Amino acid sequence: MAFGIANITLIQIYLYISLIYLNILTIGAFITASAIGYSGFISYMFSHIGQFQLENKIYLFSTMNIYVLCGIIVMVVCVSIPLYFNIKNVISNTPGDLINERID
DSSP: BBBBBBBHHHHHHHHHEEEEHHHHHHHHHHHHHHHHHTHHHHHHHHHSSSSOOOOOOOOOOOEEEEHHHHHHHHHHHHHHHHHHHHHHHHHHSEEEEEETTOOO
């Protein structure tokens, strides 16, 4: 118990804060990728770099499909599981253990 708060409550607070950061960064990356993709920058880049010959009105970018949604969900879950165990490991140690590097 630290600061009069139970360990499970601290784990929930830290996990909640970490997931908020993760979601903000994921949404920001998705918006940035969508803006770059739908702006035509990919077509411009491929037509001016290398020997690529693109047909007119070819559709190179799509973020509105089930694969992107599943990928984002898998990414968040894959990050959340180790995050939970790392937070639990740090919270289970006493401040003296953390300061004096007596962590297993």
